[in-house]
Amino acid sequence: MFKNTISNLSRIRQVAEVLIRYGFEDVVTSTALRRLVPQSRRRSWLEGEQAVFETTRWERIRMIIEELGPTFIKLAQALSNRADLLPQPLIDEFEKLQSNVPPFPVAQARQIIERELGRPLEEVFADFEEVPLGSASIGQVHGARLLTGEKVVVKVQRPDVQDKVRTDLSLLHELVRLTAGFLKKQGLSNPQDIVDAFERSMTKELDYTSEARSMEQFRKLYEDYDTFYIPKPYRELSTSCMLVIEFVSGCKITDKPQLLEWGLSPEKVAEVGMDVYLTQIFEFGAFHADPHPGNVLVRPDGTLVLIDFGMVGRLTKQQKYAFAGVFIGMARQDARSMALNFRRLALTSEIPDMRAFEADLSQLIEDFASLDVKEMSMSDLADSLQDVIYRYKLQVPGAVFLILRALVILEGIGKVLHPRFNTFEFVRPYGAKIIAEQYSRENIQNEALYTGTQLLALLQTLPTDVRQIVRKISRGDLRLRVELSGYQLLMAKADELVGRGILAAITVAIILFAGLSLLGNYSPAMPYYRGIPVITWWALAAGALLLLILLLLGTRRPRRRKPQ
Numbered sequence: 315m316f317k318n319t320i321s322n323l324s325r326i327r328q329v330a331e332v333l334i335r336y337g338f339e340d341v342v343t344s345t346a347l348r349r350l351v352p353q354s355r356r357r358s359w360l361e362g363e364q365a366v367f368e369t370t371r372w373e374r375i376r377m378i379i380e381e382l383g384p385t386f387i388k389l390a391q392a393l394s395n396r397a398d399l400l401p402q403p404l405i406d407e408f409e410k411l412q413s414n415v416p417p418f419p420v421a422q423a424r425q426i427i428e429r430e431l432g433r434p435l436e437e438v439f440a441d442f443e444e445v446p447l448g449s450a451s452i453g454q455v456h457g458a459r460l461l462t463g464e465k466v467v468v469k470v471q472r473p474d475v476q477d478k479v480r481t482d483l484s485l486l487h488e489l490v491r492l493t494a495g496f497l498k499k500q501g502l503s504n505p506q507d508i509v510d511a512f513e514r515s516m517t518k519e520l521d522y523t524s525e526a527r528s529m530e531q532f533r534k535l536y537e538d539y540d541t542f543y544i545p546k547p548y549r550e551l552s553t554s555c556m557l558v559i560e561f562v563s564g565c566k567i568t569d570k571p572q573l574l575e576w577g578l579s580p581e582k583v584a585e586v587g588m589d590v591y592l593t594q595i596f597e598f599g600a601f602h603a604d605p606h607p608g609n610v611l612v613r614p615d616g617t618l619v620l621i622d623f624g625m626v627g628r629l630t631k632q633q634k635y636a637f638a639g640v641f642i643g644m645a646r647q648d649a650r651s652m653a654l655n656f657r658r659l660a661l662t663s664e665i666p667d668m669r670a671f672e673a674d675l676s677q678l679i680e681d682f683a684s685l686d687v688k689e690m691s692m693s694d695l696a697d698s699l700q701d702v703i704y705r706y707k708l709q710v711p712g713a714v715f716l717i718l719r720a721l722v723i724l725e726g727i728g729k730v731l732h733p734r735f736n737t738f739e740f741v742r743p744y745g746a747k748i749i750a751e752q753y754s755r756e757n758i759q760n761e762a763l764y765t766g767t768q769l770l771a772l773l774q775t776l777p778t779d780v781r782q783i784v785r786k787i788s789r790g791d792l793r794l795r796v797e798l799s800g801y802q803l804l805m806a807k808a809d810e811l812v813g814r815g816i817l818a819a820i821t822v823a824i825i826l827f828a829g830l831s832l833l834g835n836y837s838p839a840m841p842y843y844r845g846i847p848v849i850t851w852w853a854l855a856a857g858a859l860l861l862l863i864l865l866l867l868g869t870r871r872p873r874r875r876k877p878q
């Protein structure tokens with residue numbers, strides 16, 4: 315506890331120092347510097363960081379995040395598709411956030427490897443490359459060769475990264491708690507949920523055994539594919555902060571000159587890439603969530619290789635059908651079906667104003683229908699769908715955002731390889747497949763079996779439950795406690811409705827009685843009718859009519875309001 319507080323405090327100091335160094339405003343005032351920075355360090359900051367002051371505010375925010383380390387970099391990357399929350403120039407900067415950060419010394423990497431293996435490095439590896447192949451915010455990757463001769467890569471986590479991320483996450487939780495009111499006003503109603511989800515994904519990314527498990531799962535799913543390969547993890551040499559994987563050689567998928575030199579068709583490579591991804595999303599419901607070009611390699615024989623399974627998205631079968639249903643609804647220009655599938659997809663199925671929601675989806679369909687297929691872009695569609703999700707505060711599974719982001723990245727890759735690349739042409743056949751799968755005999759049987767099992771469970775417990783109730787009734791000690799939420803409101807409403815009903819009944823009776831009697835029997839010569847002056851009957855009828863109008867106005871339905 316004490317240790318936590320101390321590390322939190324020292325991290326707060328570090329964060330504050332970085333913020334002050336880069337300045338909150340476009341110019342760092344010398345007064346602010348004088349007050350906050352000791353004389354000895356003031357000059358070096360001003361001289362050493364001169365370039366900082368020539369940058370824009372958005373660039374400076376990106377630099378601050380880069381300097382604050384892995385947690386903030388990953389958070390900014392996760393927020394880089396929230397166009398509803400962040401200004402576009404900041405999103406552009408966040409997209410530049412490179413995972414390439416300077417490597418840490420190889421001596422430290424060796425130390426970590428030996429600690430994790432529990433023996434000297436030479437007892438496992440015949441060679442170990444000193445210069446890393448890549449280094450990112452969480453770890454770095456070294457090439458190596460096992461004593462058995464196999465070429466491998468060793469992914470080693472940065473020293474203390476787990477502690478640092480834990481401290482940052484606790485700071486983030488605290489920050490969100492303190493600013494919840496402000497964030498709510500900015501339209502972010504569930505910041506704590508966002509941080510929770512982020513914490514879950516960071517925790518997974520920090521556990522390399524979870525990455526190894528995902529690789530094994532995907533290797534199994536794709537074992538029959540000869541156009542696609544996933545390298546093998548060496549589980550016996552891996553721990554939560556060190557991962558040994560089979561080495562694969564290949565070029566980046568976007569390296570068109572290299573593909574052409576190998577005699578491969580870039581268009582074909584793009585097709586295979588898209589196919590592999592769409593099967594992950596629409597068939598397996600589990601997908602590699604970070605398909606940036608550095609993670610998708612191509613071998614000289616054209617086989618596609620995916621590396622880095624640190625972030626994997628998953629959809630349940632029902633979520634998968636609902637997600638596909640949104641796309642199918644759109645392709646069929648059916649806003650209602652799109653809306654219903656969105657509702658199935660949302661974790662809370664409440665959509666306050668379904669009609670307005672459907673109207674907005676109709677508009678979205680119209681906007682896209684007016685485009686030529688060539689003009690359609692996945693990134694525009696992803697923006698529009700995300701906009702609808704945020705506007706109606708739909709709590710859709712996080713995997714949905716990951717899919718949209720992955721499809722946008724893939725579209726970018728496709729366009730590099732194939733000038734006329736169109737994501738929608740690839741997605742279309744999957745729609746038909748999904749419909750066929752959803753209504754397959756097997757699925758219907760499974761659904762029926764599930765419902766049947768539920769029913770059976772109910773029938774099994776029913777006789778006992780009924781017997782118990784009957785016994786209580788016969789003993790006279792059955793008590794019912796009914797709790798209704800909004801009971802008071804309900805009763806007040808009921809009172810009001812009963813009052814209105816009686817009034818309406820009386821009014822209608824008077825109108826009928828007075829009106830019909832008068833119309834049937836009235837003659838101008840008649841001063842009285844049934845012993846009452848005719849003028850009184852007229853007054854009664856007019857009063858009743860007025861009452862009826864008032865009643866009708868009172869029961870008028872409130873006007874539908876569009877959510878903001």
Ligand SMILES: Nc1ncnc2c1ncn2[C@@H]1O[C@H](COP(=O)(O)OP(=O)(O)OP(=O)(O)O)[C@@H](O)[C@H]1O
Nearest residue numbers: 413447448450455467545559560561562608621622
């Ligand atoms: N199995 C492999 N075979 C060959 N090279 C690899 C392999 N795995 C990783 N690399 C190299 O190491 C680099 C970093 O690997 P990886 O993407 O797994 O690490 P990371 O820390 O998650 O990085 P990032 O966040 O940038 O994706 C890759 O870009 C690639 O050059």
